[in-house]
Amino acid sequence: MTSAPLALRVAIVGAGPAGIYAGNLLTNAVAERGGRVEIDLFESLPAPYGLIRYGVAPDHPRIKGIVNSLHEMLDAQAEVPEGEAARRNIRFIGNVEVGKDIDLDELRERYSAVILATGAIQDAALDVPGVDLPGSYGAADFVAWFDGHPDVARTWPLEAREVAVIGNGNVALDVARVLAKHAVDLRSTEVPDNVLTGLEASAVTDVHVFGRRGPADIKFTPIELRELGEVPGVDIVLHDEDFDGVDPAAAANNQLKVMLRTLNKWRERPEGTASRRLHLHFRHAPVSIEGEGRVESIRFARTETGADGALVVTDEIREYPVQAVYRAVGYYGSRVIGAPFDEARGVIPNEAGRVDGEQGLYATGWIKRGPVGLIGHTKSDALETITNLVADAEAGALSAVDSADVLDLLDERDTEYTTWDGWLALDAYERHLGETHEHARERVKVVPREEQVAVSREGALVE
Numbered sequence: 411m412t413s414a415p416l417a418l419r420v421a422i423v424g425a426g427p428a429g430i431y432a433g434n435l436l437t438n439a440v441a442e443r444g445g446r447v448e449i450d451l452f453e454s455l456p457a458p459y460g461l462i463r464y465g466v467a468p469d470h471p472r473i474k475g476i477v478n479s480l481h482e483m484l485d486a487q488a489e490v491p492e493g494e495a496a497r498r499n500i501r502f503i504g505n506v507e508v509g510k511d512i513d514l515d516e517l518r519e520r521y522s523a524v525i526l527a528t529g530a531i532q533d534a535a536l537d538v539p540g541v542d543l544p545g546s547y548g549a550a551d552f553v554a555w556f557d558g559h560p561d562v563a564r565t566w567p568l569e570a571r572e573v574a575v576i577g578n579g580n581v582a583l584d585v586a587r588v589l590a591k592h593a594v595d596l597r598s599t600e601v602p603d604n605v606l607t608g609l610e611a612s613a614v615t616d617v618h619v620f621g622r623r624g625p626a627d628i629k630f631t632p633i634e635l636r637e638l639g640e641v642p643g644v645d646i647v648l649h650d651e652d653f654d655g656v657d658p659a660a661a662a663n664n665q666l667k668v669m670l671r672t673l674n675k676w677r678e679r680p681e682g683t684a685s686r687r688l689h690l691h692f693r694h695a696p697v698s699i700e701g702e703g704r705v706e707s708i709r710f711a712r713t714e715t716g717a718d719g720a721l722v723v724t725d726e727i728r729e730y731p732v733q734a735v736y737r738a739v740g741y742y743g744s745r746v747i748g749a750p751f752d753e754a755r756g757v758i759p760n761e762a763g764r765v766d767g768e769q770g771l772y773a774t775g776w777i778k779r780g781p782v783g784l785i786g787h788t789k790s791d792a793l794e795t796i797t798n799l800v801a802d803a804e805a806g807a808l809s810a811v812d813s814a815d816v817l818d819l820l821d822e823r824d825t826e827y828t829t830w831d832g833w834l835a836l837d838a839y840e841r842h843l844g845e846t847h848e849h850a851r852e853r854v855k856v857v858p859r860e861e862q863v864a865v866s867r868e869g870a871l872v873e
Contacts, residue, residue: 416445416803419811421517423508423746424527426460427480428775432525433500435482439800440755449500450521450816451484454507455533455560456828457836457863464557465550467584467780468599469591469637476785484830497601505819505826505863511825512816519717522808523799525772526746526758526765530781534740534756536576540699541737545570545722549577549585549738556588558602560859565604568612570733574708578621580866585736589610590617590644590688597849600840602857618685618696618730621720621795622713625656625673628692632668638688641673645682648673652692672764695723699735705732730784741781755780763795770808772799774823780795834864839865 422429441446469771475871517524533548554562576588658670692708712726743756752759757780758773765771774795818829843854856862
């Protein structure tokens with residue numbers, strides 16, 4: 411084992427929470443040992459924050475706190491003493507896709523270690539007949555649209571009056587809430603103008619959310635459920651038969667007790683007269699999506715909970731007329747060209763963050779463990795990976811690297827990469843758009859990739 415202070419150069423692929431937490435934890439761990447690490451944080455999009463910027467509904471005010479926390483982790487790197495080390499130890503390098511603009515092997519030649527934190531941005535598959543009919547959509551695609559992701563279409567078809575959302579997690583609630591919400595109530599958020607225009611023309615009157623299990627097995631969190639009941643001009647509709655045998659006092663934990671009490675309070679409300687309705691259905695397993703040429707209805711089998719707690723699918727079939735279906739049944743990991751990948755699980759095969767059979771290659775976040783868990787899990791997950799990386803470094807298991815700066819290679823290839831200073835320029839520009847907007851918003855997201863890059867590399871565009 412080496413006794414000299416650690417001196418590492420590490421690349422992290424993915425600038426969402428998993429990648430940023432990993433960089434911050436690695437910086438602290440090496441500093442505690444009297445060493446220093448230089449980190450390059452690569453992101454395929456021009457801006458940082460990953461699913462926090464492009465995967466969470468814009469009407470979640472608590473997300474602002476998470477963004478601020480991630481911002482501080484990166485921006486605090488500018489506050490370093492003068493002298494030889496007077497530069498940020500974490501560089502943000504955006505608009506660079508590993509496997510396209512630069513190969514994974516080229517990174518491994520230039521860094522002591524590479525951490526893959528690419529997350530999961532694709533929809534998990536739903537294997538039922540009719541899933542590919544026009545009008546059947548993946549929730550991840552819809553979320554990317556209403557969050558202004560630069561690589562999706564600028565318009566979204568919202569002609570359906572009756573809509574089904576399949577899933578009982580927070581993403582399903584986000585999708586259902588945005589579909590049911592009146593566009594006027596989103597004007598104060600950072601939702602892009604093209605999305606507001608689309609939602610203002612929406613024909614939606616009824617949104618049905620279907621979960622396979624009963625109310626005692628929901629995967630929401632209390633704050634998301636509470637937000638659902640606070641949507642103006644939208645009635646919540648529940649069905650008493652779904653609550654047979656459900657006792658809030660017998661819930662597995664306090665969080666679930668709170669949510670069951672919330673649902674029961676909604677059941678006691680008088681029938682509403684709002685122009686839109688959000689129906690919550692439980693004990694429904696999807697069987698097929700029906701339609702001639704496009705979605706016209708969806709069929710479910712009623713389910714029960716067996717004595718052993720297992721899900722039992724009955725022979726009772728129910729069909730609901732809908733003209734669109736949104737599948738919120740989970741995410742699937744984003745592979746990195748050149749890295750091992752488990753097709754069945756949608757993850758990079760690893761042992762506690764060490765990628766199988768690949769010295770100096772690590773994984774963290776959803777691409778490591780699968781798309782489950784909240785921000786707190788991401789922190790603990792990154793800690794495990796970083797602990798093992800530092801242990802490998804101290805054991806002398808990481809190879810020496812090429813000292814060439816990766817930016818020289820990107821410059822040679824005329825890659826239009828963005829930087830942290832570029833993100834600050836884009837952030838300021840979006841806030842300026844919000845301040846001058848007719849509805850006085852906190853920010854208005856810039857959607858086109860080329861415009862984001864231009865602002866980041868050249869400063870704010872002339873209006």
